[in-house]
Amino acid sequence: DGGITQSPKYLFRKEGQNVTLSCEQNLNHDAMYWYRQDPGQGLRLIYYSQIVNDFQKGDIAEGYSVSREKKESFPLTVTSAQKNPTAFYLCASSITKGTSGRAYPGELFFGEGSRLTVL
Amino acid sequence: RKEVEQDPGPFNVPEGATVAFNCTYSNSASQSFFWYRQDCRKEPKLLMSVYSSGNEDGRFTAQLNRASQYISLLIRDSKLSDSATYLCVVNIRRGGNQFYFGTGTSLTVIP
Secondary structure (H helix, E strand, O other), X not given: OOOEEEEOOEEEEOOOOOEEEEEEEOOOOOEEEEEEEOOOOOEEEEEEEOOOOOOEEOXXXXXXXXXXXXXXXXXXXXXXXXXXXXXXXXXXXXXXXXXXXXXXXXXXXXXXXXXXXXX | OOOEEEOOOOXXXXXOOOEEEEEEEOOOOEEEEEEEEEOOOOOOEEEEEEOOXXXXXOOEEEEEEOOOOXXXXXXXXXXXXXXXXXXXXXXXXXXXXXXXXXXXXXXEEEO
């Protein structure tokens, strides 16, 4: 079945360590996104990529890095520069619907999330 | 000012009740609108897309008012299984397609 796979589901990290969260999709979607969710808060955009080899910072990109070398993959690295990395991380993808001149963005499809805890 | 604002609730309603959630957005260039459902410690899942003035799917009705910049979700005949957090999501074309989320509205349906 098509979908988005995130790994690992749970991750514990010591302060000062970099960690990379994996996100793979087989939906053939062009756009991919990384969000962070903290308790009682909405999802906040970290990075997004509209096409391969291109990505843009979201609202809270500091302390994170991404790459988009393949259409199917959009890994997120949480660096030691991220001051408060403990959170629930969600990867998503979307496809543009409609035809040229009347295209509109389709809905987001999410992976199951990765829960990162810094010890 | 936040791009998307929702009443966080919580809404506690008895089974069979009708409940409505509202969501406002600030950017008039917003293109697409969605309601997602999120269960505790799970990923959000699409409940409804709202592309025109509104649409209905069984017990759920979503409406869009572009003039007033708000979206609503109506749930009729509430079930225990409807207990979840409901997220309002708005898409804005800004350097690419960006999706903005409300903080979510918590619903608990009581037996």
